[in-house]
Amino acid sequence: MNVLVEDIVALIEASLDANYSEVRSVSNRIAREISIEDMDAAKKIKSVLRRKGVPLQSSGYTASLPVDPKSRMPLIEEHQWPVTPLFLGESERNTFTTFIESVKYQNKLIENGLTGKLGLLLSGPPGTGKTLIAGHIASQLNRPLYVVRLDSVISSLLGDTAKNLRQIFDFVPSRNGILLLDEVDAVAKVRDDRHEIGELKRVVNTLIQGLDSLDDNSIVIAATNHAELLDPAIWRRFPFKIRLDLPCQGLREELWNHFLFQDKGKSLDLRALGALSAGLSGADIETISISARRQSILKGAELNMSSIILSIVDSDFNNSVIPGANDLEPIKKKKIINLLADTKSFTQSEIGTLLGLSRQTVSSHLKE
Ligand SMILES: Nc1ncnc2c1ncn2[C@@H]1O[C@H](COP(=O)(O)OP(=O)(O)O)[C@@H](O)[C@H]1O
Ligand SMILES: [Mg+2]
Structure with missing residues (x-):
């Protein structure tokens, strides 16, 4: 192998600096060096470089999060993993653990014929730890947590809402992230607040299409204070459910x-x-x-x-x-x-x- 240790060090440094153009140029150099002895390996590297595309900005990580086209407000926030512990009752803890295990050992489940998406629905009054649970799941799975506040995604122009939702569902798989749809009942509330039922249906359908468009590896968690307002079609897409109550x-x-x-x-x-x-x-x-x-x-x-x-x-x-x-x-x-x-x-x-x-x-x- 001709790859120099210097190249590997340079690659690690560039990655940690989130310096994407440097990552690309070092990777290209490595591919070139490898190609002398092992064309297949070089092709593998080239194909990753092609597949991953070019981020809009080589630095400025947040700048590439999707934004609302009109307001330019971000549609998604990346949350840090929580530093405080999570206190749960026994049955809630069980579902929490089973969910994490199911994600970790998803391949084993699939090999045994248990396919299907791993969605988790969290419901309960404000301040009972729904966002915290999502954070703990992300941290245990070592994946970034992207949070979407659906109430802010629902634009005054419902046509934009559908566009916004699609942007979000396109974005998350590219980062291997966990998507938390917070205040998911906001979608249902459109019905009460304004517009005809037809427009509401469109938003719900876009949400469902978005959920269905994700591959099995994508993880979606939905949180709501009003589980009873949720459309049953959305409800069904989350096989795991944790109902949080005020603490005992x-x-x-x-x-x-x-x-x-x-x-x-x-x-x-x-x-x-x-x-x-x-x-x-x-x-x-x-x-x-x-x-x-x-x-x-x-x-x-x-x-x-x-x-x-x-x-x-x-x-x-x-x-x-x-x-x-x-x-x-x-x-x-x-x-x-x-x-x-x-x-x-x-x-x-x-x-x-x-x-x-x-x-x-x-x-x-x-x-x-
Ligand atoms: N079950 C819990 N265990 C540990 N901390 C909790 C719990 N519930 C609430 N908290 C504390 O309250 C904060 C807010 O909770 P949060 O997850 O935002 O609630 P929700 O999303 O349900 O409104 C958490 O960050 C945590 O510090
Ligand atoms: Mg919350």
């Missing part, structure tokens, strides 16, 4: 433990926060946690359980600044004590420990 007590404790206590929470604290945060999503718990930690760092004070609890029970926690208050107003203190007592999961002395009060104080508040 156990999951809430895991979320608090991670986001608030950086995995070092005490079990009594976790039990209390878990019990009082029923109805909050994972994203809500993360928001409160980060806000509380920010306050505690800025004030140089320990995390204050009373004020965290208060921000959980105040519905408007999104804007609230979690006070570093050690002295809560008595009426608020009383409210928290009562809330904890109402769960019937804590003894008076546990409530005292949580709030930094004596058992007697707790007891006398409860008697009032």
